[in-house]
Amino acid sequence: MDPPQDEAATTAETQPSVRTALIVAGRPFVPAGDVETFVAESQATYPIAAANPGNVLISFCVEDATLEAVTVLEQWASQETLDRHLATPDVMALCAKWTPYMRNEVRQARRARNERDLRA
Numbered sequence: 001m002d003p004p005q006d007e008a009a010t011t012a013e014t015q016p017s018v019r020t021a022l023i024v025a026g027r028p029f030v031p032a033g034d035v036e037t038f039v040a041e042s043q044a045t046y047p048i049a050a051a052n053p054g055n056v057l058i059s060f061c062v063e064d065a066t067l068e069a070v071t072v073l074e075q076w077a078s079q080e081t082l083d084r085h086l087a088t089p090d091v092m093a094l095c096a097k098w099t100p101y102m103r104n105e106v107r108q109a110r111r112a113r114n115e116r117d118l119r120a
Contacts, residue, residue, distance in 0.1 A: 022082055024074035026106030027063060030098065035065045038102075041094055042070075048088050049074075054081020072106050082108075 030038045042060035049058040054077035063069040076082040085091060 021078045022074075022076040023109045024072065024076070024082070024106060025109070026072055026104075028070050028072060028098075028106055029068045029103040030070065030101055032065055032068045034101065035062055035068060035070060038098055039070055041098075042072075045088075045091050045094060048090055049085055052081055052085050054078055055085065 028038075039060050039062050046058060049055040056075035056077065057073065058075075059071075059073045061071050063071040074082075076085070086095075
């Protein structure tokens with residue numbers, strides 16, 4: 001299996017004072033023939049997330065096209081900033097288009113605490 005490929009959008013370097021309050025992570029599953037299209041359309045929302053001051057990281061990548069699996073990882077400063085992102089017209093359109101065709105196993109963890117460098 002090939003390793004996941006992604007060019008994650010991150011604003012952490014430009015916003016070091018933003019603390020993560022929410023982590024969104026998981027696996028949406030879309031039909032195998034649509035995985036690459038779904039990821040490309042999802043990655044097209046990176047500039048929208050980057051324009052949101054509460055976005056720390058957003059990443060969509062193909063985990064395994066044969067298993068129809070995509071990996072999602074997002075970090076947000078607050079529920080409000082995530083809600084603002086989800087309410088943008090482009091993100092709403094993406095969700096409306098793909099939700100009927102996917103099995104979504106993406107979950108949100110609230111109030112992430114004690115962030116630390118794993119190497120420390």
